[in-house]
Amino acid sequence: MKNHIVKIISTQIVTHDVMRFTVEKPEGYTYTPGQATQVSVNTLALKNEKKPFTFTSLNNQKHLEFIIKIYNSHNGVTKELGKLKAGDELIIHDVWGAIKYKGKGVFIAGGSGVTPFIAIFRQLYSENNIAKNKLIFTNKTESDIILKEEFNEMLGKSFINILTDENKDGYENSRIDMAFLKENITDFTQNFYICGPPEFVVDISEALKSLGAKTDAVVFEK
Numbered sequence: 001m002k003n004h005i006v007k008i009i010s011t012q013i014v015t016h017d018v019m020r021f022t023v024e025k026p027e028g029y030t031y032t033p034g035q036a037t038q039v040s041v042n043t044l045a046l047k048n049e050k051k052p053f054t055f056t057s058l059n060n061q062k063h064l065e066f067i068i069k070i071y072n073s074h075n076g077v078t079k080e081l082g083k084l085k086a087g088d089e090l091i092i093h094d095v096w097g098a099i100k101y102k103g104k105g106v107f108i109a110g111g112s113g114v115t116p117f118i119a120i121f122r123q124l125y126s127e128n129n130i131a132k133n134k135l136i137f138t139n140k141t142e143s144d145i146i147l148k149e150e151f152n153e154m155l156g157k158s159f160i161n162i163l164t165d166e167n168k169d170g171y172e173n174s175r176i177d178m179a180f181l182k183e184n185i186t187d188f189t190q191n192f193y194i195c196g197p198p199e200f201v202v203d204i205s206e207a208l209k210s211l212g213a214k215t216d217a218v219v220f221e222k
């Protein structure tokens with residue numbers, strides 16, 4: 001396995017607990033939108049603490065981008081990532097598959113589980129090929145929605161936002177269960193891509209399977 005030490009170019013706040021990291025891209029480093037790599041902080045104490053994160057940038061961009069939810073409630077890697085600044089170093093490893101675009105379909109994400117879909121949608125949008133794809137994105141509150149404006153711009157009416165802990169105009173307030181899926185989806189032969197916490201992925205995959213769908217799913221451990 002090849003390790004690459006990369007400098008952070010900039011960090012930016014995305015939501016109250018999500019940050020964007022723009023980092024150097026190693027020479028010749030490429031990946032397919034939806035793929036991830038193990039990342040660690042390049043210090044003596046942390047360099048062996050690797051956690052998976054998804055590339056949100058595209059191959060034709062100069063730098064790599066990660067969008068990362070920071071868990072400040074316990075002493076994990078993301079808490080340390082949240083303290084980093086431009087000039088600090090990360091170690092990135094081999095590229096490996098998470099979700100890969102296989103054709104038009106419905107993308108269902110819970111919270112930071114939307115990250116593999118960011119590069120996929122950005123790629124499709126840049127190729128003018130995003131039509132007929134749909135994103136169903138569920139969050140606790142409006143303030144948790146990652147890249148709301150960008151998804152709106154890319155997907156328009158095909159961006160469906162659900163808030164589970166807040167009732168607000170313009171948002172669905174529902175669980176993604178069998179009834180919701182039947183109401184919002186007519187074609188269960190298309191592709192389904194699911195990404196989120198374990199119980200979210202299992203519940204939705206089961207509901208979709210019983211409606212006749214084939215799914216491609218990734219579990220994000222919280």
Ligand SMILES: Cc1cc2nc3c(=O)[nH]c(=O)nc-3n(C[C@H](O)[C@H](O)[C@H](O)COP(=O)(O)OP(=O)(O)OC[C@H]3O[C@@H](n4cnc5c(N)ncnc54)[C@H](O)[C@@H]3O)c2cc1C
Nearest residue numbers: 036051052053054067068069073074076077078112115222
């Ligand atoms: C393929 C893949 C790609 C991913 N891409 C992204 C991405 O692009 N962006 C992103 O934000 N995330 C992504 N994730 C999720 C990300 O890897 C995890 O959020 C991250 O590893 C958490 O690291 P941590 O060390 O901060 O937390 P960990 O220490 O790994 O915390 C997670 C574990 O700690 C437990 N835990 C949680 N809170 C507490 C607490 N307060 N006290 C004690 N224990 C607790 C959880 O139950 C869990 O078992 C991805 C995951 C996968 C599998």
